[in-house]
Amino acid sequence: MDVHRERLAATFTELCEIDSPSRREGRISQRLQQIFRELGAAEIVEDDSAARTGSECGNLIVRFPGTLELAPIFFSCHMDTVQPAEGVRVKRSGDLFTSAGDTILGSDDKSGIAACVEAMRVLREGGRPHRPVELVITTCEEIGLVGAKALDPALVRAREGYALDSSGFARVVTHAPAANRLTVTVSGVAAHAGLHPEWGVNALILAAKALAQVPNGRIDEETTTNFGTIKGGTAANIVPEKVVIEGEVRSHSMAKLERVTGEIREIFTAAVADWTDPTGSAKGMPAVEIEVEQDFPAMQLRREDPVLRRVEAAARSIGMELTYERAGGGSDANIFNGYGLATAIVATGMTNVHSTTEQVELQDMVDLTRLLIALMTESSC
Template sequence: MRINQERLAATFITLCEIDSPSKKEGRVAEYLKSVFKEMDAEVTEDGSADETGSDCGNLLVRFSGSLDKEPVFLNCHMDTVLPADGVKVLRKGEVFTSAGDTVLGGDDKAGIAVLIEVMQTLQENNMPFGPVELVFTTCEEIGLLGVKAFDPNLLKSKIGFALDTTGVHKVIIGAPAANRIVAEINGVAAHAGLNPEEGINAIQLAAQAIAGLELGRLDSESTANIGLVEGGTATNIIPEKAVVKGEIRSHSEEKLAVYTEKTRAVFSKIISNWQDPAGKTKGRPSLDFLVIPDYPVMKLDSNSNVIRRAEQAAALINADLEFLVAGGGSDANIFNSYGLQCAILSTGMDKVHSTEETIRLSDMARTAELVMALLT
């Protein structure tokens, strides 16, 4: 059965033009509730908003289906990155972009539009399909907060797919774990012109520590980055505090722990080795080093049920799938940590997290055909 591409396009545009930055997904959630209730689906909103700070919870939409197939869950996130205020979708042929001053929002509204179109097509054509649960999460873009607050016991499915990566007919079967690090260096403030000898420059200490870090690609499985440095109040005041924020990722939990500890050690050494050159400083520097586990490793076996389900669906539509290992985290990492099997499917989105984001209608339609095959 062919996908109704123009309806898919209209749904996609509607979704993209509903602003939904992280923690403000409520309008998208209300739209989805309306759409799926019209299909007589079971729609539930969880209480995760209390934990995430979003204006809505995660949505769980359940269709019982009529085929005796293993239940499957399909996941998309409702939030987008910034800038996302007043998104206006432009269409040229089958290519969608924003007006250039915001993101498009195809990450992840392309996936949402695909799921809506698939369920509409199945129902209006009375096509039999297996049990399916749709999970729409909040706050994915700011630390996977929605899925972390989701109760996996609500799901009947043990296998699933997150529609949330670039390309077409790509399946992500592995992704790294990540730790976020926050190093807060405490120095001593002093007047930079009158009595600099009495101060301890926290920014200088931070710079020395950063210079001693190994950043970028650490090995074939691991990366590290410092992405934010904050400190100081005025040019004539020796800065009392500096905050350094970064991340470490690895496909090996063991390596992640090692590299995280090495990073801590570099900062600690700079602080412990500090000496007062003039003997006039009022105090010593100190360090507060915080490690925030962001998400765990995702690693699916090539013989797992979820991979076999994808291969069977691809065979039904004569599609060739490309199985890949990714460098970033997603809701799928958390679903897998819950003991579920969750692979990531591409939706066709391209140049995501930028104002140059784009997607082709035909690529969304191909994704929809694959998802339909997963259910039938």
């Protein structure tokens, strides 16, 4: 059963040209539901996550019954894209796909979706026996894995699967860090900077003192930190009363994650506690509030885990050699693993993602489709 290259190319192009920036996935959800109905899906579930994500639609769970007495597996993709994503038009040069304009292409993650569609078409046409399959297609992945976080994991019947969402090709991501999101609010006292500056407490200066001391960038091979936004103050002639800083800590080690997060907390707390009032005229005292929220849990798979042994066997059956890597970013796979659903990340061939130079090769999508078919049909996998 051969992959139909041009049909796959046409599906990919069509999906890319349906604009679907985060929270505006309604049109592509409707089109995907139509495609999966035509492919004979036994059940298409759109969950109620839209009320929590703010999307036009919910996550999709699509079920295809199997004819092999094998455990079900799922494939996960996300239907949203980053901006700029308005009026996407695909340019094809030979077998290379790029954006024809000043938008992203959308191979992140429509290359994965297109491969799923083509794989199911090939199996249906050939009547080849396969294991039960679920497709889990989420919304709002690009704005913080929001759709996956709002998914009820009980809707997914398979206990293992693959997130088709990474750059490069023949790569399997087995580890990804956990992340804490930090929101630090430094409060001071407002005052007129020209008339009575001594009455004020400058929240911006206190925040800057702390930021100059906190761990920043790469801490070690497992851990990174970053402070990415700062907001505060009202005017140049007013002592700033409040500053809000947003940052993150990531680590493959939970112990290091908590240690570095605690160190940052201590530095901000000390910067405020060490404040002094040299004139004794300040109309109040500074304060700091630090909110820490787990953004996503760590993903840690072992080579002996069945989900990795299965993809290795499937790749071997079609003559594909895989590499296994650690990632520095989070994805829906982090969330699924946190739900107890063993999930490896498989690259789709996309490159230069999140940019207007994004691209993907047709052959990579063809080979990805072949891998999916092998995962669904090989009894040894």
